[in-house]
Amino acid sequence: MFKKVLVTEDLGSINHGIANILHERTGVKEIQQAQYCDDAYLKFRRARRDGSHFDLLITDLSFKESHRERNLVSGIQLIDAIRAIQPDIKVIIYSMEDRPAKVKSFFAEQGIDGYVCKGRYGLNELIQSVTEVYNGRTFTSPLLASAISKNNVFELKDYDLLLLKHLSDGLTQEQIGEYFKRNHISPNSISSIEKRLNKLKYNFKAKNAIHLVAMTKDLGLL
Amino acid sequence: MFKKVLVTEDLGSINHGIANILHERTGVKEIQQAQYCDDAYLKFRRARRDGSHFDLLITDLSFKESHRERNLVSGIQLIDAIRAIQPDIKVIIYSMEDRPAKVKSFFAEQGIDGYVCKGRYGLNELIQSVTEVYNGRTFTSPLLASAISKNNVFELKDYDLLLLKHLSDGLTQEQIGEYFKRNHISPNSISSIEKRLNKLKYNFKAKNAIHLVAMTKDLGLL
């Protein structure tokens, strides 16, 4: 089993709960807790310096603002920062976020090993996920996993996301085309942009561009 | 102090935490807990039937799905259902939601008495809020209260919201006008709708309708 685990979560009570139950049910020896991403990062650095690195990071995604200055603001930033130094550390996210597209992106972008939805069965699933991940497998909360596998998550390319992003920022199709040209992104003609947009509208069954942006926002893609 | 309080929250640990601390710090005698809105509603009904009604409802907003069939799905539905029967019951929401516009609407629409943001200082604020509400005042988490009072929350009328809603649903301005006519909502000419939209775009500094819808979605108005 994992030797040393770092738990980052801004609600002290939940943090303690996780630590306790992990200790009891999975037999992890050493568990450290942090309530701020910056603290977590410091503990991580310190552990490496002392030659006793962490095996596993369990972190939430969103952290409330506080009076303190913060460098790392979100769980994603924390993961990226830590993985940059120790790429092989296992990572499990434990969060409220339950939009399939988002979660899917965490596996793709951050290469996380497990995703557990906070909720009624959250802690149980978290324990499961720890043993699964320890055994080299990945884990996703069941409800979420089925939603993702249903494949009703239309696959968006980076290009499409960028297009939608600029659209939602109020750029015209012409301006988006200019932007693509400047940044050597192809295709970049107005005609092609229209065509892509049409495909997106068809896939999402959107009536027009406004509808499309609203829907993708609801789905958490933007 | 309140005699009998109902706490609805789907994470058992948080639920217990609230109950404990309320009991210790505010001296509320009887505290009942529920993890589902439907359960909460049943407990509420039963208490009234037995002639020992609740004084105060503390509830979260969002509840994860579960295997069970659910009638009441959100905290708002629970509040509305309970207030329909016992309009004078005090209500405090305890949730992660921290978008000013949303919170403002809870005070306006549901007529809640207190709003406490979950977070690092959440439990402390919750205790405060209980005594404040007991003394006939309202309470809002400080950070949120200042955000609301800064008045950068442009005041949207129901009309504007409906307009934006239909826009984000992909209706054309013409179709929105027809809808307004059918439902005897005035003004309903295309010209007037354009004018309203212009005002909204000006207020939100939006470049076009897409941008406007995207922004209001981000602000949690839609």
Add this chain to the structure above:
DNA sequence: TAAATAATTACGGTTTCCCGTAATTATTTA
């Protein structure tokens, strides 16, 4: 390499949006 296929771009017609102005109607004020 030639042919076939796919991707990208160009273009024209139509609808909807955008924006200013003016006319009409409703409301307020003196």
Add this chain to the structure above:
DNA sequence: TAAATAATTACGGGAAACCGTAATTATTTA
């Protein structure tokens, strides 16, 4: 009640989006 003001509606011109089709260019396949 008359005048002033505000709200609503009408209208027209230009911009952007929408939609189909065709031409051009790239890529794949035989």
